[in-house]
Amino acid sequence: MVEPVIGIPVSTVKLHKPYFTPQQVQDLCEKTRGKLSISQEEKVRQHACTFIEAVGAKIGFPRKTIATAQSLYHRFHLFFPRKDFSSHDVCLAALYVSTKMHDTLKKPKDILTASYAVRFPEKALKSKTLVREVDVDPQALESDRQRLLAIERLILETICFNFTSKMPFPFVIKLGRYFNVSKLLTKFAWRLAVDAYRTHVPLMYPPHTVALGCLYLAALLMSFEQPPPPMSQTFQQEAMTPLQLISLLTRGGEWEDQFNIDADHLEQIAHEVIDLFAQIAQNPASGAPSASTSPSTPSSPPRHLPHASQSHSQHQHAIYHPTTSLPFKSDQLMRLKIAMRDREAERPPRPPLKTLRPGYPMTGLAPNPYHSQNLGYGQGNEHSGEGPSGDPALNEGLGRNEGTVRFLFGAD
Structure with missing residues (x-):
C-alpha cells in the first residue's frame, strides 16, 4: 500500500460562493496588487475593461457576454497577482469563458484574431482583406492560444466551474x-x-x-x-x-x-x-464609460461590406472611445x-430586513438564495480555504495539480 506524501492534501473541497463583502474585495486586492498603487491598479483595470469592450464589439458579442467577461476579469485578479499574467491574456481568456457561459461560442483563434486588430490598428488598416485581419505568424498565434487556454482553466477554478450567470x-x-x-x-x-x-x-x-x-x-x-x-x-x-x-x-x-x-x-x-x-x-484616456454613449448592444457586422463602409465600421467597433465626452464634471x-x-x-437607524417572502409575482423577480448575514462570501474551502477571520484565503489550491480538488456550487 502506497503511503500518501506528508504535507500534500489527498483531497480538497472548494465551495463556490458568488459574492464577496466589500472588505473582502479590499483585502484581496491589496494582496494581489503587488507594487502598484491603488490609482495605478484602477487604470490597469479600466484599460482591461476597455479592451474587452473593444474586442467584444468587434466580434459582435451581446452585452451579456461582454459584461460577464469583465466580471470574470475582476474575479480572477482577486486570487491571482497582476504581475504574474499579461492583462491581454487574462482579458481574452475571460471573454472566451464568457462565450461558453452565454452560448455565444467563438474559437480561441477567432477571439485572438479580433484582438490583434484592436491592439494593432495600424497593421489592420494596412491589411488587404475585407475583414481587416492582422497577418500573424502561426507559431505566435498558437503560443497565444496555449496561454489563453491555460488561463481559462484558472478562471474556471475561480468560479468552481459554475456556468450560471444572471445579469442586472x-x-x-x-x-x-x-x-x-x-x-x-x-x-x-x-x-x-x-x-x-x-x-x-x-x-x-x-x-x-x-x-x-x-x-x-x-x-x-x-x-x-x-x-x-x-x-x-x-x-x-x-x-x-x-x-x-x-x-x-x-x-x-x-x-x-x-x-x-x-x-x-x-x-x-x-x-x-x-x-x-x-x-x-x-483621466479621460482610461476610456469613457457607457453613460455618455448609446445603450445599444453591439451587433455583428455584415460579412461582405465595401471597403469604405467596412473601414467606418472598424473605426466604430475596434476602438472603444466614444466621441462624446463624459457629461459629468x-x-x-x-x-x-x-x-x-x-x-x-x-438618516435614523432602521430595523433589519424581515423574512423573505416566497416570491415576487408583480415583477417576476426570483428570491435571492444567497442573502444571509452569516454566509461565507467568495470562494472558500470548508477546511483550509478561509482565513482566521472567515475571509477567503488567497489562491488556496487554485491552479495546482496536488491532490484531488472537488468544486461544489449551489445550496450548502
Missing part, C-alpha cells in the same frame, strides 16, 4: 416598470448597469440589487444640480419623477422586504459607480458624494 439588465426594465419611472430614466439606468461591470459591484451584490442601485443613481444624476426637464417632453404622464424615486429608495420601506434589498446597499453601489466616473473625468460628482454622505449621516 432585465431587472432594470422590470424594476423600472414596477416603480413606474420614465423610459428616459430606465434607459439611463441601463447604461449605468453597463458601467457597473467596470467596477467590483457585480462581485458584491446580486443582479437585482445592482439594477435597483443603478435606477437610484440614475435618479440622482438626473436631478442633482440639474434643471427640471419639461414634463411633457421627458416623462410620461403619472410617471414617478427622479426626486420621488430618490425619496422612496432613501427612506426604505416595504420594497426592501419584498425584493430582499437593503437601502444602504443602493448607496454603496451609487458611490462605487460615481467613483468610477470621477476617476475617468480626471469631477467637482460636480464630488459635491454629489458629499450630499449623499450628509444625507446618510442624518
